[in-house]
Amino acid sequence: MSTDPAARAATTPSPPAPYVRIERLTKRFGDFVAVRQVSLEIARGEIFCLLGGSGCGKTTLLRMLAGFETPTEGSIYIDGVDVTGVPPYERPVNMMFQSYALFPHMTVEQNVAFGLRQDGTPRAEIETRVEEMLSLVKLDGYAKRKPHQLSGGQRQRVALARALVKRPKLLLLDEPLGALDKKLREHTQFELVGLQERLGVTFVIVTHDQEEAMTLASRIGVMRAGEILQVGSPTDIYEYPNSRFVADFIGSVNLVEGKLVEDEPDHVRIDCPQLGGTVYVDHGVSSPPDAQLSVAIRPEKLQLARERPEQPDNVLAGTVTGIAYLGDATRYLVRLSTGFVLRVTMPNVYRREEQFEQGQPVWVHWHASAAVVVMR
Amino acid sequence: MPGRRSLFVLMALAFGFAFLYLPILAMIVYSFNASRLVTVWDSANSPTLMWYAELFRNAPVLDSARLSFRIATVNATGAVILGTLAAFALERYRRFRGRALFGLLTTAPMVLPEVITGLSLLLLFVALEQAIGWPGGRGATTITIAHITFSMAYVIVVIQARLATVDRSLEEAAMDLGARPWKVFFVITLPLIMPAIASGWVLAFILSWDDLVITSFVSGPSSTTLPQLVFSKVRLGVSPDINALATILVLIVTACVVAAGVYMVRLEKRRARDAQTAFDAAT
Ligand SMILES: Nc1ncnc2c1ncn2[C@@H]1O[C@H](COP(=O)(O)OP(=O)(O)O)[C@@H](O)[C@H]1O
Ligand SMILES: [Mg+2]
Numbered sequence: 001m002s003t004d005p006a007a008r009a010a011t012t013p014s015p016p017a018p019y020v021r022i023e024r025l026t027k028r029f030g031d032f033v034a035v036r037q038v039s040l041e042i043a044r045g046e047i048f049c050l051l052g053g054s055g056c057g058k059t060t061l062l063r064m065l066a067g068f069e070t071p072t073e074g075s076i077y078i079d080g081v082d083v084t085g086v087p088p089y090e091r092p093v094n095m096m097f098q099s100y101a102l103f104p105h106m107t108v109e110q111n112v113a114f115g116l117r118q119d120g121t122p123r124a125e126i127e128t129r130v131e132e133m134l135s136l137v138k139l140d141g142y143a144k145r146k147p148h149q150l151s152g153g154q155r156q157r158v159a160l161a162r163a164l165v166k167r168p169k170l171l172l173l174d175e176p177l178g179a180l181d182k183k184l185r186e187h188t189q190f191e192l193v194g195l196q197e198r199l200g201v202t203f204v205i206v207t208h209d210q211e212e213a214m215t216l217a218s219r220i221g222v223m224r225a226g227e228i229l230q231v232g233s234p235t236d237i238y239e240y241p242n243s244r245f246v247a248d249f250i251g252s253v254n255l256v257e258g259k260l261v262e263d264e265p266d267h268v269r270i271d272c273p274q275l276g277g278t279v280y281v282d283h284g285v286s287s288p289p290d291a292q293l294s295v296a297i298r299p300e301k302l303q304l305a306r307e308r309p310e311q312p313d314n315v316l317a318g319t320v321t322g323i324a325y326l327g328d329a330t331r332y333l334v335r336l337s338t339g340f341v342l343r344v345t346m347p348n349v350y351r352r353e354e355q356f357e358q359g360q361p362v363w364v365h366w367h368a369s370a371a372v373v374v375m376r
Numbered sequence: 377m378p379g380r381r382s383l384f385v386l387m388a389l390a391f392g393f394a395f396l397y398l399p400i401l402a403m404i405v406y407s408f409n410a411s412r413l414v415t416v417w418d419s420a421n422s423p424t425l426m427w428y429a430e431l432f433r434n435a436p437v438l439d440s441a442r443l444s445f446r447i448a449t450v451n452a453t454g455a456v457i458l459g460t461l462a463a464f465a466l467e468r469y470r471r472f473r474g475r476a477l478f479g480l481l482t483t484a485p486m487v488l489p490e491v492i493t494g495l496s497l498l499l500l501f502v503a504l505e506q507a508i509g510w511p512g513g514r515g516a517t518t519i520t521i522a523h524i525t526f527s528m529a530y531v532i533v534v535i536q537a538r539l540a541t542v543d544r545s546l547e548e549a550a551m552d553l554g555a556r557p558w559k560v561f562f563v564i565t566l567p568l569i570m571p572a573i574a575s576g577w578v579l580a581f582i583l584s585w586d587d588l589v590i591t592s593f594v595s596g597p598s599s600t601t602l603p604q605l606v607f608s609k610v611r612l613g614v615s616p617d618i619n620a621l622a623t624i625l626v627l628i629v630t631a632c633v634v635a636a637g638v639y640m641v642r643l644e645k646r647r648a649r650d651a652q653t654a655f656d657a658a659t
Contacts, residue, residue, distance in 0.1 A: 066548075066552055067552075068548055068551075068552075087551075088548070088551045088552050089551050089552070089553075089554050089555060089556055090554075093552075094552055094553065095548075095549070095552050097545045097548070097549055098545075099543060099545055101543065101545040101546050101548070101549035103546060103549075103550070103564060104546075104568070105567045105568060114550065114553050114555075115553035115554055118553055118554030118555050118559070119554055148647070162549075162553070163552075166553065166554070
């Protein structure tokens with residue numbers, strides 16, 4: 001649609017045979033459709049992130065995978081087996097709950113051992129596996145504590161250990177880092193990825209935090225109102241969003257409306273009244289002529305200059321109307337002659353005094369590959 | 377002015393407590409009175425434990441006490457078992473047909489006049505006896521059944537309230553880890569609602585131990601509970617040994633309440649202490 005599929009295929013290795021297959025899954029609560037016709041394929045050993053705003057149906061989809069909700073329509077296959085009607089206690093799937101759901105009346109050790117005990121695993125084996133798991137999440141020495149004697153980060157690790165100790169085919173994590181503070185969260189993200197690589201368990205992670213999804217995921221599924229809008233690697237989703245919503249949801253973006261005025265296989269030109277000119281894009285667009293389109297340009301792909309740069313296209317004159325110094329970068333608001341305001345992020349590789357100032361006339365320019373055309 | 381307000385609060389408190397406990401206090405004081413006349417204080421020989429000593433030689437009193445205790449214990453246990461099941465059904469299976477009606481019916485005995493509950497139970501027992509020959513006459517069994525029907529309502533309320541605070545995801549997590557629903561109930565839910573079950577038990581015990589009205593409808597000639605005995609004795613004229621008996625009744629109820637209170641405070645303290653440990657560990 002918006003991008004060259006051949007170019008994209010080259011950046012993404014073709015995934016192996018699907019390990020988890022979700023087919024046209026729908027869940028209704030009364031008249032309300034929480035999940036609508038979702039089809040997904042997840043490969044073995046993948047970290048798949050479901051990303052979307054609050055209330056878009058992420059948890060409901062996850063709960064159907066765990067077996068807590070019965071799908072209204074559709075089916076779920078894990079490792080080739082149809083598990084749609086299988087109760088949670090018989091699925092080869094474990095879940096890490098958003099609230100961790102640690103059993104408050106049991107010690108850390110008993111919590112982690114719980115799953116193994118249900119399977120009638122021999123005592124000696126339970127002991128070694130629990131010990132192994134606790135040291136894997138760096139909780140040796142905490143075995144005899146009760147959950148309320150632990151800090152938030154420690155509880156999170158107990159929940160993880162408890163869900164992983166049964167070596168599930170699929171681990172579901174609902175906002176696994178949501179309850180941790182920012183510093184701990186960043187640290188834990190990398191631990192989580194490391195653990196997943198070591199154990200080779202397939203992860204499905206639900207999050208509303210796009211940064212978290214980008215850090216953790218091998219692939220991301222962006223959800224809105226019960227539907228999956230786009231599935232792809234973090235790069236795909238960021239660089240080649242397939243809709244206005246995805247472009248806007250992931251990161252920061254300048255979105256302007258426009259109309260095709262020049263449609264060639266190797267480039268297009270789009271007239272954008274909001275910018276007071278045309279945008280030249282160096283790749284073809286497969287859309288009907290006269291279609292209403294949007295052009296998405298990331299703020300970090302725009303550049304500012306004092307003198308008019310020597311390029312025929314993609315240059316606009318404006319005035320700096322806002323400056324936010326972020327340390328590693330500075331974000332500028334630039335008002336064009338049409339009144340439209342562009343967001344521009346410039347990395348702070350220059351000295352402070354070489355930066356642009358409030359009210360200064362500037363030229364905004366960008367490379368022909370910077371803009372992405374999405375359907376309105 | 378804080379001084380004046382605190383004085384007012386103190387007085388209100390004193391008056392309230394006096395209103396509640398002066399009559400009981402008077403009864404307790406008179407139970408140590410040596411005089412046979414209830415209203416005359418025999419200061420020469422008082423206080424004395426003679427009425428208490430007499431009670432423990434009095435076979436009918438001892439029999440009634442034993443009967444009351446047995447009924448209260450069996451009742452509390454039965455009410456807690458049935459009440460837990462009902463509360464679980466009401467709280468966890470929110471969508472079953474007739475749930476609202478079921479909820480209403482289980483708690484109705486709390487608001488129905490005791491006379492009506494007693495009378496209808498009596499009619500039921502009589503009808504049952506004619507139809508299937510059970511229960512053969514009225515006595516300890518019918519009293520226990522009657523007590524269970526009304527005390528269960530209170531137990532349901534107590535346990536349901538607690539159950540509502542138990543995070544559903546705990547039960548789901550257990551199921552996710554491979555525990556079947558009945559196992560989840562016994563291993564996760566039951567331990568978590570244990571405090572409510574304990575207080576429900578004590579409550580049901582006291583309700584049964586105290587009950588007079590419903591008991592009178594369904595008791596037989598050979599089964600006189602302690603409240604019935606007190607009541608029948610009072611009708612023949614108040615004698616000092618009644619004061620002693622009533623004092624013992626009150627003491628037992630108080631002991632139950634205090635024990636439940638101490639248990640709760642201790643749970644609370646342990647929680648606070650553990651939370652403190654967690655805080656220390658985190659910092
Ligand atoms: N048991 C339920 N009954 C009715 N509506 C529900 C139920 N569970 C979830 N929903 C609704 O489905 C929508 C999606 O919920 P959820 O999957 O929890 O969203 P998310 O996890 O993405 O925030 C919400 O609007 C929520 O109100
Ligand atoms: Mg959610």
